Amino acid sequence: MVLALEQVGVAFGGFRALTDVTLSVAPGQVVGLIGPNGAGKTTCVNVLTGFQRPTHGKVILQGREVSGLAAHEMRRAGVARTFQAGRLFGGLDVLDNLACTGVGLGLRRSVAEHEASALLNWMGMAALESRAAAGLPYTDERRVAIARALMGKPRFLLLDEPAAGMSEAEAADLAALIGRIAAELGVGCLLIEHNVGLVLSVCTQVVVLDGGRIIEKGDREAILGSRAVREAYLGTYAEAA
Amino acid sequence: MPSQHQLRRRSAATTPLLLGLLLLTFVLVALGLGDRAIARMAAETLIRVTMVVGFWIFVGNSGVVSFGHAAFGCIGAYVSAWLTLNPAMKAALLPGLPEGLAAADWPVLPAAIAGGLAAAVIALLTGAAILRLSGIAASIATFAFLAMVNTIWANWTPVTGGTSSVVGLDRYITPWVALGWAFAAILVAALHAHSASGLALRATREDEVAAAASGIDRYRHRLLAYTLSGFFCGIGGALMGHFIGVINPDGFYLGLTFLMLAMLVIGGVGSLSGAVVGVLALSIAVEGLVRLEKGIAVGATTFALPPGSQEIILAVAMILILIFRPAGLMAGREVMLPARWVARRGT
Numbered sequence: 219m220v221l222a223l224e225q226v227g228v229a230f231g232g233f234r235a236l237t238d239v240t241l242s243v244a245p246g247q248v249v250g251l252i253g254p255n256g257a258g259k260t261t262c263v264n265v266l267t268g269f270q271r272p273t274h275g276k277v278i279l280q281g282r283e284v285s286g287l288a289a290h291e292m293r294r295a296g297v298a299r300t301f302q303a304g305r306l307f308g309g310l311d312v313l314d315n316l317a318c319t320g321v322g323l324g325l326r327r328s329v330a331e332h333e334a335s336a337l338l339n340w341m342g343m344a345a346l347e348s349r350a351a352a353g354l355p356y357t358d359e360r361r362v363a364i365a366r367a368l369m370g371k372p373r374f375l376l377l378d379e380p381a382a383g384m385s386e387a388e389a390a391d392l393a394a395l396i397g398r399i400a401a402e403l404g405v406g407c408l409l410i411e412h413n414v415g416l417v418l419s420v421c422t423q424v425v426v427l428d429g430g431r432i433i434e435k436g437d438r439e440a441i442l443g444s445r446a447v448r449e450a451y452l453g454t455y456a457e458a459a
Numbered sequence: 460m461p462s463q464h465q466l467r468r469r470s471a472a473t474t475p476l477l478l479g480l481l482l483l484t485f486v487l488v489a490l491g492l493g494d495r496a497i498a499r500m501a502a503e504t505l506i507r508v509t510m511v512v513g514f515w516i517f518v519g520n521s522g523v524v525s526f527g528h529a530a531f532g533c534i535g536a537y538v539s540a541w542l543t544l545n546p547a548m549k550a551a552l553l554p555g556l557p558e559g560l561a562a563a564d565w566p567v568l569p570a571a572i573a574g575g576l577a578a579a580v581i582a583l584l585t586g587a588a589i590l591r592l593s594g595i596a597a598s599i600a601t602f603a604f605l606a607m608v609n610t611i612w613a614n615w616t617p618v619t620g621g622t623s624s625v626v627g628l629d630r631y632i633t634p635w636v637a638l639g640w641a642f643a644a645i646l647v648a649a650l651h652a653h654s655a656s657g658l659a660l661r662a663t664r665e666d667e668v669a670a671a672a673s674g675i676d677r678y679r680h681r682l683l684a685y686t687l688s689g690f691f692c693g694i695g696g697a698l699m700g701h702f703i704g705v706i707n708p709d710g711f712y713l714g715l716t717f718l719m720l721a722m723l724v725i726g727g728v729g730s731l732s733g734a735v736v737g738v739l740a741l742s743i744a745v746e747g748l749v750r751l752e753k754g755i756a757v758g759a760t761t762f763a764l765p766p767g768s769q770e771i772i773l774a775v776a777m778i779l780i781l782i783f784r785p786a787g788l789m790a791g792r793e794v795m796l797p798a799r800w801v802a803r804r805g806t
Contacts, residue, residue: 267672268671269668269671269672288671289668289671289672290670290671290672290673290674290675290676290677293671293672293673293674294674298672299672301668301669301672305666305668305669305672306665306666306669307661307662307665307666307669307670308665308666309661309664309665309729309791310658310661310662310665311464311467313462313464314464314658317658318658318659318661318662318670318673318675319673319674319675321655321656321658321659321675322659322662322670322673322674322675322676323674324674325655326655327653327654327655327658330655331464335462347462347463347464348462348463348464348467366673367672369673370674
């Protein structure tokens, strides 16, 4: 009962964004995906959510190959995602933003709004319901985007740099929220983050990408002790300097 | 205690009624003035409301500009003409009509509905191809569709009469008939906008990528709106034909396309009220300017604008609106009863 990539490769013309990537997320599990800029993290999420077709390999959802499904079909199959930029529906209010996912999943509008209201309550954001999505403060925007992705109880949630630009305290709140999503809702989460501290605090498994390949996989200790990881990160720092 | 969101939804339900009342007042005032020309202007304006509201169902909710909707008007007008024209006349004017159509002598109402349905079917079939494209590419394809329909209609002489006009349509359109259809269009547009499909379509307008990530099948919702939209533009075309009594393929080409776009832009594409207000504003302005061109007598002297100034003044007005009020007169807002009133009634 997992969401997985099996030996996935993605090539854009001559450029290989991903090579032979195999990873999996189980329900209730939080898997971290880290790596330097340009390592292929977002491409991984795009492949897992139907936004990018793999050039090689398979996407597997609950034992079934789903490599050819379109993005909206993957969402209906239970794989939700957020984006680096919040990408809320700016002209709609917060409740309608969530209701959009509800109707996208085939609910009637009133049912979708009811569920949206309950979900905002669960996340402690009931007060935002009638606010316009455009112009929300940054952290609220991120949280609404997560709420929108949680509509219809997806089995998997892929978070693309949800903590980018957050303060330490805000990132800690986010970590707690991700923990609740996994524990209380049983959703399997894949967390892409640059904030390695955040990833190590909530993830039981971490996958490290560099140059489109997995260079390390394992629990916190394995990652902290890995030479390959240190080199990948130090390498980028060296290049940057 | 209902939330603000629910109150807003309830207020929004009053929009079609208020717009209907606005149009009713417009008709009563126009008829009250007792001037035949003004009564005709009112009927023509309401026909345009039907068309532009139909147009808005697709453009307003999807955010995709269409240049093809005048073609649906063309289809609606000709289908209604084929079904209602006197068979003897059709035998002379349109010898290529298939037997069923050649012999048809339908009452006007079912013929108008058939015109709308024919336009809707064509919208469904062409939309199935066009709406696979995204954004601007789809817009360009709708323009190609408009040109194709015009070329076919101008050259399929035995069936359409070609570039020479088809005459003798029953002129049954009174301001009241036009008001009925305009209100029907407004009601359907409002129901669609409030439906799950309407909301999903607006999500794709706001952000296509996020909409896909929300499970929304953009293609399906666009195609539904396009078909519905085609229906009312087809109805509008049929009404226009029976209003003037004469139809010609060029009456449903670039001139009409840009008039519909101008009305939508001036009123504001962001709301249904914008579509209605845009038609009223532009139609009334044109009527006023035409009268000024003819001249107004004040005592012994007659003041008149030089001929042709109507177009120039309108162009300047449109430019000013685009500069100072780019979202249109209504700027995305709807006319609705204040939430306070609705709350009192609802609780």
